[in-house]
Amino acid sequence: MGSSASTAAALLALPSPSSSSSDDSDDADEARILPPSPALEPEAASPPPPPPPQQQQPARRWLDLERDCNMAMKALARAGDVAQVADLFAELAHSASAAGAAPGVLCYNTLLNALAEHGRAAEARGVFDGMLAAGVAPTASSFNILVKLYAWRTAEFHLAYDEIHGMRGHGVVPDVGTYSTLVTGLCRAGRLDEAWGVLDWMLQEGCRPMVHTYTPILQGYCRNGHIEEARKLIDFMEGAGCPPNSVTYNILIKALCDDGRFDEVEQVLDEIKTKGLKPSSVTYNTYMDALSKKGMGEKALRLVEDMQCEGLKLTAFTLSIVINCCCWNSKFSEVIPLLERSTELDWCAAVVAYNTVMSRLCDTGRWLAILELLADMIKKGIIPNTRTFNILINSLCTRGKLSIVKNLVFNHRFPANVVTYNTLIHWSYYHGKASDAENMFEYMTKVANIAPDEVTYTIMVDGFCRQGEFDKATDCFKGSLKNRLSKDLLTALLNRLGRKERIWNILDIFEEIERRGFVRDHMIFEGTIRSFCRFGFRQYTKMFNLEFLLDGMLGPGKELYPTHKGRGKR
Structure with a gap:
């Protein structure tokens, strides 16, 4: 067990991993608004009677x-390494067995919770049964973890109910966390009426609901667009002596914002303040974000002053909203100094904020300003991501600086992805450098080992057609079928081929579609026939071409509406 002790000691020094890396993680975490996971017991438990002095040190x-x-x-x-959790527990159990003991309930609960979080129901059940067999008495937290497993992860609600009914048989009384966990799972599954039934059951058992018991029901109403029912629930909570908190109100405000009912949002904010509650940064960010998306940027910016008057810290998400409002109003003279002075203003500017401004600068052709912002963010220790470099690549390509871009990509100066190559291929064609575009495609697929996406194939097919290379365009489309059948790309290519009367290419495409196992449904045929007619195939001098195509597309014994074959072969 020496290795276990050293492993444990080493892991104690590890920092807890962040739950989210996005700029608006503070808002995203609260927007989910679920009651907390069933808490495990604190480490400090009631101490057992002291052993004899000679046994005290080993104990x-x-x-x-x-x-x-x-x-x-x-x-x-927390790091998601369930296998290591299980291995460490197994080592602990082995040492305990050698000492004639068993791991305590806290360790069992930690393993149970790790398995439950990953939906590993059979293993969790086995651990719980093993705990009982070892003579370790389960606690309310032990059962709450199982309820969470069945109500949140596997949606086997009958098993969740069974666990709650079986608790008293082990001398454990269900607590508010038990029922709240079940309520949350039911609300997630859209079973709101059943969740109300659980509330009635709680009251019959003498267990009083708390704010986090009602909150999932309110969230369920809002998710379904039943805002009036949500408002009535808040009134009901007040009458039941369980007044809503700021988190509850944030859910209602988010629903009102999504519905564009901004006048009611103002009323709710006044109501919150009247009741002595304080709107949080999440509250204001939710409201500001909705206003900016509705084109009401000026009003959103005025809320920043309200936040500061409330003594609230402006988060990275707040800054992103402000920057977005300024950018879409082309107020670069305000937003660029704001970014440059973010440290001085104690604003948490992050890479997303810089990317937002740089993207808008790229749209307006101000590529020198992009370079200046890139230098500023690096100077502040903000690490650019792939999107940052893709914005820079796009701005350079627009200026025709393809040689600089190719040097950056080929020398691996930054982590390129499929968007990077799509940008390069597109601008190569745009600047009349078709051979460069083809070479870039070859490099991307064979050297960089980056799989092309639908955008890549669309750019390549369009480029080949513009050069009159219809055989290459056909082969490129056939290569795209390795991913999936894109009807948009197929329609565009058929239009090109139909205009040039490339009948054999069209037949080749339909043969490949069938060979790959894709269904040639009536929508594809209807679009194809419309294209042929539009390009003059209905004229009597070319009618034989249309008949020939239809015979080739359908073939002997084939129907216009073939039966479904499932997804294509990959």
Whole structure:
């Protein structure tokens, strides 16, 4: 067990991983508004009666080791490494068995929770049964974890109910966390009426609901667009002596914003302040974001002053909203100094904020300003991401600086992705450098090992057709079928081929579509025939071409509406 102790000690020094890397993580976390996961018991438990003096030191070492292992298991669980959690628990159990003991309920609960979070129901059930077999008494948290597993992860609600009914048989009374967990799962599944039934059950059992019990129901109403029912629920909570908190109101405000009912948002904000609650940064960010998306940027910007008057810290998401409002109003003279002074103003400018401004500068052709902002963000220690470089690539390509861009890409100066290559291929064709575009496509697929997407194939097919290279365009389309059948790309190519009367290419395409196992449905045929007629195939001098195409497309014994073959072969 020495290795387990050293592993535990090493893991204690690891920082907890961040739950989100996006700029608006503070808003995203609260927007989910689910009650907290069933809490595990604190590490400090009631101490057992002191053993004889000669046994005190080994007992203390065992308790310390168990505590350290449990903390390490929690760190591994937060990192998503369930296998390591299970391995560490197995080592602990082996050492405990050698000492004639068993791991405590806290360690069992940590392993249970790790398995439940990943929906591994059979393994979690086995751990729980093993805990009972080892004589370790489960706690309310043990059962709450199982309820969470069945109500949140696997949606086996009958098993969740069974666990709650079976708790008293083990001397454990369901608590508010037990019922709230079940309510949350039911609301996630859209079973709001059943969730109300659980509330009635709670009251019959003498367990009083709390704010986080009602909140998932309110969120369910808002998700379904039943805002009036949500308002009535808030009134009901007030009458039941369980007044809503700022998180509850944030859900209602988000629903009102999504529905464009901004006058009512103002009323709710006044109501919050009247009740002595304080709107959070999430509240204002939600409102400002909705206003900016509706083109009401000036009003959104005025809310920044309200936030500061409330003593609220402007988050990275706030800054992104402000920048977005300024950018779409082309107020670059205001937004660029704002970014450059973000450190001085104690604003948390992140890479997304810079990308937003740089993207708009690219749209307006101000590529020198893009370079200046890139230098500013690097100077501040903000690491550019692939999108940052793609914006720079696009701005350089627009200016015809293809040689500089190719040097950056081929020398791996930054992490290129499919968007990078799509940009290069597009601008190569635009500037009349077709051979460069083809070479870039070859390099992308064979050297960089980046799979082309639908945009890539669309650019290539269009480029080949513009050069009159219809055989290459046909082959390129056939290559795109490795991913999926794009009807938009097919329609565009058929239009090109039909205009040039490339009948054999068209037949080749339909043969390949069938060979790949894709269904040639009536929409494809209807679009094709319309194209042929539009390009003059209905004239009596060319009618034989249309008949020939239809015979080739359908073939002997084939129907216009073939039966479904499922998704194509990959």
